[in-house]
Structure formats: C-alpha cells, structure tokens
Amino acid sequence: MQSYDVCIIGAGVVGCAIARELAHRRWDRPLRIIVLETHERAGEETSTRNSGVLHSGIHERAGSLKGRLAREGSSLAVAYAVRHGIPLLRSGMVIAISGDDVRQGLWREAASLWRLWHNAWKAKIRVSVVSPSGLRIWEPNLRAFCGIVIPNVAVIDSYAFVQSLRADAESGGVQFVFNNRVVNIEADAGSYIITTERQRLRTAGLINAAGLHADEVAALALSTKKYSVSPLRGEYYELVTESKKHLIRRLVYPALPPQSAGKGIHFSPRPNGQLFLGPNTVPVDSKTDYTSRKTPPGVFVQALQKFLPALEERDLRWAYSGIRPQVKGSNGHKGDFIIASDSEDPPLINLVGIESPGLSAALGIARHVADTTCIQRRFHASNSGTLLTHAVLERRR
Numbered sequence: 565m566q567s568y569d570v571c572i573i574g575a576g577v578v579g580c581a582i583a584r585e586l587a588h589r590r591w592d593r594p595l596r597i598i599v600l601e602t603h604e605r606a607g608e609e610t611s612t613r614n615s616g617v618l619h620s621g622i623h624e625r626a627g628s629l630k631g632r633l634a635r636e637g638s639s640l641a642v643a644y645a646v647r648h649g650i651p652l653l654r655s656g657m658v659i660a661i662s663g664d665d666v667r668q669g670l671w672r673e674a675a676s677l678w679r680l681w682h683n684a685w686k687a688k689i690r691v692s693v694v695s696p697s698g699l700r701i702w703e704p705n706l707r708a709f710c711g712i713v714i715p716n717v718a719v720i721d722s723y724a725f726v727q728s729l730r731a732d733a734e735s736g737g738v739q740f741v742f743n744n745r746v747v748n749i750e751a752d753a754g755s756y757i758i759t760t761e762r763q764r765l766r767t768a769g770l771i772n773a774a775g776l777h778a779d780e781v782a783a784l785a786l787s788t789k790k791y792s793v794s795p796l797r798g799e800y801y802e803l804v805t806e807s808k809k810h811l812i813r814r815l816v817y818p819a820l821p822p823q824s825a826g827k828g829i830h831f832s833p834r835p836n837g838q839l840f841l842g843p844n845t846v847p848v849d850s851k852t853d854y855t856s857r858k859t860p861p862g863v864f865v866q867a868l869q870k871f872l873p874a875l876e877e878r879d880l881r882w883a884y885s886g887i888r889p890q891v892k893g894s895n896g897h898k899g900d901f902i903i904a905s906d907s908e909d910p911p912l913i914n915l916v917g918i919e920s921p922g923l924s925a926a927l928g929i930a931r932h933v934a935d936t937t938c939i940q941r942r943f944h945a946s947n948s949g950t951l952l953t954h955a956v957l958e959r960r961r
C-alpha cells in the first residue's frame with residue numbers, strides 16, 4: 565500500500581489551492597501529497613459553476629472567516645491571475661437601489677444598503693456611496709437611484725484559475741488521481757487508510773475539501789454524522805441579444821441584507837465578454853440536481869428590468885447552474901465557513917460549508933489550513949519556511 569504525508573479529498577478550487585500551498589512551503593522534508601477526485605478533471609463541481617467574482621467581503625458578517633478569507637484570498641487571487649495570465653475583468657461592483665424600489669417605499673433596500681456600507685466601514689473595504697449621476701459615470705445604461713461602488717472587485721475565469729492551481733501543485737510534486745472517489749476511511753495506527761473505487765492508501769494527514777459532499781466524507785472519517793450540507797441551487801441565464809449584451813459592463817447587484825441566502829440576482833459579466841444574469845436561490849433535494857424544474861427566464865427579467873428597462877425574456881438563453889453547499893449557523897441563518905481540526909493527531913481537517921465567497925477565499929483558506937497547529941506540529945514547518953512562503957514564494961510562483 566502506498567503511503568503519503570497528506571491526502572486531500574476533492575480537486576475543486578479549495579483542494580487545489582491547499583495542495584499548491586502545502587507543496588510550495590518549506591517543511592523539514594518535502595511532503596508526499598496526493599489529491600483524490602471523483603471526476604475526470606479538477607473543478608467539475610461548484611468551482612466552475614459560479615459567477616467568478618473575487619468578493620471584497622462586504623456581504624459577510626464582520627469578524628467572520630468568510631469576510632476575512634475573502635478579502636485576503638481575493639487580493640492574492642488578483643496578484644496570482646496577473647502573474648499567471650489568467651483572464652481577469654477588473655469591473656468593480658455596484659450595489660444599487662432602483663427608482664422602482666424608491667417608488668415602492670425604499671426602506672427595506674435602503675436599510676440593506678446602509679448595513680452593507682456599515683460592514684464595509686468595519687472591515688475597512690474601500691467603497692463610495694454614489695448618486696444617480698455618479699452611477700451614470702460608472703455604468704451609463706444603469707437605471708438606479710443610488711448605490712455603493714466597490715472599485716477593487718474583479719471577476720476571474722474560474723476554470724483557468726482552478727487548472728492553473730492544479731498545474732502549480734503538480735509542479736511542486738503533488739500527485740492528482742482522477743476518477744477516484746473515496747468510499748471509506750479508517751483510522752489505523754496513527755494514520756488513515758483511505759479506500760477509493762480503485763485503490764487503498766495510507767496517509768499521515770487528511771484534508772477533506774469535498775465541497776457538497778464534505779459532510780459525507782467527514783462522516784466516513786469521524787464514524788459519526790457531525791455536519792450537514794444542504795444543496796441550494798443557483799441558476800444563470802445568458803443575455804444573448806447582440807444589441808443589448810454590452811449595455812451593462814460591470815457587476816451590478818441589488819441591495820439585499822447581508823445575511824440573505826444569496827447575494828441576489830445580478831448582472832454578471834465575464835472576462836471573455838459574456839454577460840449572465842443570476843444566480844437565484846432554489847432549494848433542491850439532491851446534490852446533483854442541476855436542471856430539474858428550471859426557473860423560467862421571466863423571473864430573472866423581473867429581478868433586473870428595474871435596472872435595465874430594455875431587458876426582455878427573449879434576450880435570455882438558459883446557461884447553467886451551480887449548487888451551494890450550505891450549512892446553517894446556530895441561529896438558523898447562513899453559517900460561516902467551517903474549517904475544523906477534528907483530530908489533532910493524526911491530523912484531520914474538515915472544510916465544510918465552503919459556499920460563496922469560497923472561490924475568492926481559496927488562496928486565503930489554503931494559507932489558513934497550512935498554518936493550523938496540527939499540520940505545523942506534524943510536519944514541522946521551519947519558521948524560515950513560513951516566512952519564505954508568505955514573503956518570497958508568492959513572488960516566485
């Protein structure tokens with residue numbers, strides 16, 4: 565049976581980022597790292613079925629892991645994209661209140677905008693509050709009463725991002741095995757024995773980055789159901805009418821309260837020039853139900869026509885959907901990211917509920933995981949190694 569220092573389950577953006585971080589840090593000796601993935605490629609599930617937004621953290625509770633890691637991860641991801649030639653759209657984000665909202669009694673939206681602005685102030689995120697004329701300078705075709713502009717937000721090509729992280733990890737010696745779903749995990753003599761559909765292997769440390777299935781993988785490792793992930797689908801339509809698809813060029817979001825299930829159906833431009841509308845929030849029974857009972861396009865038109873009156877149903881074509889791995893917090897609201905060292909020795913780290921802004925946060929999550937006490941103790945990173953990673957390796961990679 566092959567032996568490894570670290571086994572990562574899941575080759576989504578988070579698993580690939582962690583593999584890359586561990587592979588490029590300086591430890592007492594080079595780590596033998598393996599990534600096991602169900603699908604035939606990296607990033608086949610949630611990591612490439614999203615809006616690609618590198619979020620500022622404005623939508624997250626101040627002090628949350630989501631907020632902190634999104635901020636840290638987004639700035640690392642922008643620098644990474646520039647260094648590696650990954651398509652990036654530096655569009656900025658507008659969170660707006662429309663004239664219709666005003667006519668219908670502004671209070672709910674105004675309160676949401678105020679709470680978002682307050683979040684930004686607490687987290688020191690650079691934003692400006694803009695009037696209708698200020699908004700017209702940002703986005704000439706947008707009909708809005710007022711809004712917040714977050715100039716530093718960018719959109720990344722999520723597929724290229726994931727593939728680049730995987731390739732980077734491989735260049736650091738990480739072995740990826742695809743078409744290789746993990747079906748059993750046993751603790752054995754200070755390590756774990758992992759059984760997949762094709763092989764058995766031994767590992768000293770285990771990192772569960774299985775996305776939608778992280779609750780099931782954690783249950784295999786812990787022999788008890790500690791976590792529960794609920795699938796919440798988000799659907800997208802593409803705006804395909806030639807004369808209209810360039811009318812909006814930036815991310816335009818509605819003002820929803822920070823704790824809403826999603827961030828709201830928005831205009832979602834991409835680095836390649838496509839413009840999508842979405843995502844909505846649809847609870848589904850299965851973690852693989854991407855298409856049953858698709859929401860009709862009229863719902864998306866209704867959500868965004870207030871910002872772009874020219875928008876019609878016939879402008880839209882079904883595009884794709886993604887599924888959020890939601891966990892509930894103690895108050896029943898949307899929970900924070902869970903990054904839990906559920907066993908110190910042998911190390912077991914479960915990453916559960918890595919929904920939005922998980923793409924933004926991926927490089928921050930990777931650092932956070934590599935810095936955990938159980939990983940540091942087990943593999944003895946030298947101080948100089950840690951410093952090297954943070955200060956120098958980022959420039960080298």
Ligand SMILES: Cc1cc2nc3c(=O)[nH]c(=O)nc-3n(C[C@H](O)[C@H](O)[C@H](O)COP(=O)(O)OP(=O)(O)OC[C@H]3O[C@@H](n4cnc5c(N)ncnc54)[C@H](O)[C@@H]3O)c2cc1C
Binds near residue numbers: 617
């Ligand atoms: C509609 C939507 C929009 C979003 N928009 C944004 C956004 O704009 N910005 C942002 O920051 N975030 C966004 N997100 C969130 C972001 O996409 C996720 O947080 C992120 O992709 C999570 O990555 P992951 O690697 O944890 O999960 P995944 O990409 O799901 O990867 C987990 C991997 O584990 C594998 N796996 C599972 N079980 C096993 C097993 N037993 N054995 C082997 N492999 C296994 C899976 O096949 C999968 O490849 C959005 C999400 C959705 C659904």
